[in-house]
Amino acid sequence: MNAKRTSQITAITGLLLAVAIGFHLYGFHEGRQTMLIAATILAGIPIASKAFKALKMKAFSIELLVTIAVVGALFIGEYVESAAVTFLFLFGAYLEARTLEKTRSSLRKLIDMAPLEATVIRDGETQTISVDDVIEGDRVVIRSGEKVAIDGRIVTGKASLNEAAITGESVPASKMIDDRVFSGTIVDHGFIEVIAERVGDDTTFARIIELVEDAQESQSKTEKFLDRFANIYTPSIVVLSVLVYIFTRNIEMTLTFLVIACPGALVISAPVSIVAGIGNGARNGVLIKGGDIMEKLAKIDTVVFDKTGTLTRGKPEVTDIHSIEIERTDLLRLVAEAETISEHHLGQTIVKEAKKQGLQLLSEPQNVEVIKGNGIQATIDGKVLTVGNRKLMDAKDILIDSEMEAYATAREKEGNTAIFASINGKISGILSIADQIRPEAKKALRELRASGVRQIIMLTGDNRHTAELVGAQLGLDQVYAELLPEEKVAMIKQLKAAGHRVAMAGDGINDAPAIATADIGLAMGEGGTDISMETADIVLMADRLDQFSHAYSLAKATVRNMKQNTFFAVGTVALLLTGVLLGKVFLASGMLIHELSVLLVILNAIRLIRYTKRKSFNQRKIKFDLQAQ
Incomplete structure (x- = not known):
């Protein structure tokens, strides 16, 4: 009904x-x-x-x-x-x-944001069609005040977009040619034309709605226990009511006992808290994939971060090109052509730099071999290019002389990542790439510690000098560098074997195995790869680490709320039943108190919808600072 x-x-x-x-x-x-x-x-x-x-x-x-x-x-x-x-x-x-x-208001608001129509250019004509009729490759026109109906890249124009539906961030983001835009976002002002890459149910916005719906329907361990308990509890109450009548011969007391013992507040005590918590996360750009994930997140004591794209902005820039016996632009062009098929941040940075310098990338890489965590080897114009770190050079028996090693070490100590480039088995140059630490990283890590995280570790495939520099700036407990994907997995397993509850945050395809191995896996949504988002238990849609600290404190608040509700529900039923047996509580009055207890449980859970970590963080920070003194 x-x-x-x-x-x-x-x-x-x-x-x-x-x-x-x-x-x-x-x-x-x-x-x-x-x-x-x-x-x-x-x-x-x-x-x-x-x-x-x-x-x-x-x-x-x-x-x-x-x-x-x-x-x-x-x-x-x-x-x-x-x-x-x-x-x-x-x-x-x-x-x-x-x-x-x-x-469920957060989910409903998300659904209400879904675009219904799109303006496309087909056969030279502009036409407005249903969003369901847009196909990949369509050229979509979006003007000021209109919603973006697809995921794609801008080919013409520039605009300021409100991406709150995707990232939870209300500050408009500036977008220009080659930048990605997402379905569900709104053009504040400007004009853009976008080539549709994802349409319909494949868009980021559609996936967000699906993930939140699935999360709100999934059950936590507490909910599953309460369901099993209710299935046993209800028939047990019928039996107890019969015993009450046998011993008292008071039919009114028996009926009152039967009604008052209804476990209404108890049954909803956990689900209502979980739904409210997941809704709060969705509104703040954090996708938490279910009640079970929420409970696990609240128990985390160790957080492991990848570096590039997670602790750093993920928008590195080429700072220097050092070449030997080849022009710098020729070296950059060859390396960029080899990296066109790479999904790694550093590879794409090199491609971006080549385009920025106006170089034409015409040659298709042949005989491509991607070595995860190390680099890439490919044939370009008949030349065998090997591009990557020292481990890759060693694996391919490519000699790095003392002069090149000294240059690379010097660049690394300045915070750069040194990318070695070899042509036909001989080192031809080094490309230096630097990435900036996320501006919110230091504050977010401090909030995590204040909320209960005991140790923060970084696992990266980057060089030791750069990793240690980042670790020192952020005050990390441990830093492990030059790791392969399988070595990251081994480190996660080692931490779990030592009794730690581990969360792993990353964004690249090479992070997916470690994310899947951890108790809780987190992916950076906007800049992350599809596989890391699918593998992760939690997705941070705005690529902001303060969203993680919000998710962690929200999880703790949600579990605390569940416990409050359960305690209150059980306590109310116990007091009412005692009152019934003592002849102090009657059918109508008992039923009124029972229904009020249900409403109070729900109202307590609703507080989670408006939950922000600021007030609770300030309280914990005082305690944390006192403990640190």
Whole structure:
């Protein structure tokens, strides 16, 4: 039965009860009884219907307990009690549905942001079509105030885009030719034309909605336990009610015991907190893939970071090209042509630099061999190019003389990554690439420590000098450099074997194995690869580390909220049942308190929707600073 139907029946039942009160005040006893019975039947039918459907599925529901109690109350002539119980139960269900709807508001707002139409240029004509009819390769026109309907790259124009639907960031982002745009974002001002690369359900925005929907439907361990508990608890209450009647011979006390023992607040205590927490994350650009992930995240004590694109901006620049027996531009062109097929940040940086210098990349790389974590080898114009780090040069028996080694070490100590380039087995140059530490990184790591993270470690395939420089600037506990993907996995396993709860954050394809191995895997969404996003348990859509610190403190707050709700629900039922057995709590009053407990549990969970880490962080920071002194 939907919320609208429930509200209608609840309103009519309430009206009948009001009329019954009026009849009572004016002494119309028969009219009062008729109104009470009518109210009981009207409100009782949907309750009994749900109980019957549950029985057909061999399940003992809360509605079954209420139905038994109402039939019993009618049988003994307690019409006031029967009408009050059915009305309160139905009214409670209506309020519960309305209140729970608020916890899903973040998802609903996301869905409302979905674009419905797109303007495309086909056969030289501009036409507006349904977003479902856009195909890959379409040239899509987006003007000021319009929503982006596809994922793609800008080919003409520039604009300022509001990407809050994707990243949770309200500050507009400037976009120009070759920049990527995402479905669901809005052009604040400007004009762009975009070639559609992803359409329909394949867009980033559609995937976000799907991930959040799946996450809100998935269950945490606490929820699964409560479901199993309720399946045992409900029939047990029926048996206990029979025992109460056998020992007391008081049918009214027995019926009250039956109704008051309904585990309504207990059953929803965990799900409502999880849904609210996941909704808060989605609104802040953090995709948490389920209640189980939320509980695991709250227990993390060790965080492991990749460097490039995670602790650093992921937007490195070529700072120097040192060539031997070849022109610098020729070396850059050859290396860039080899790197055109690379997904690695550093490879794409070299390609970007070549285009920036106006070089034409015409040759297709042949005999390509990508060595994850080390580099690439390919044939260009008949020349065998080997591009990568020292390990790759050693593996291919390419000699690095003392002069080149000294130059590379000097560049690395200045914070650069040295990329060796060899032509036909001989070192022909070194390309220096530097990346800046994310501006929010230091604050985010401090917040993580204040929230309960005990150690922060960096695992990177980059050189030792650059890694140690970054580690010192950020105050990391440990730094491990020049690692292959499988070595990162081994380090994660070692940490887990030592008893640590480990989260791994990365963004590249080479990080996917380590992300999958960790207790919690995090991927940087906007700049991350598809495989790292699919592998990860949590996706940070704005590529901001402060989103991670928000997710961690949110997870702790959500688990804390679940525990509060569970304690309150169990405590309320225990107190009410004690009151029933002592003859202090009766059917109508007990039912009212029971429904109020359900609403209080929901209202407590709703606080998570507006949760921000700022206030709780400030409180923990004081404690953290005191401990550090």
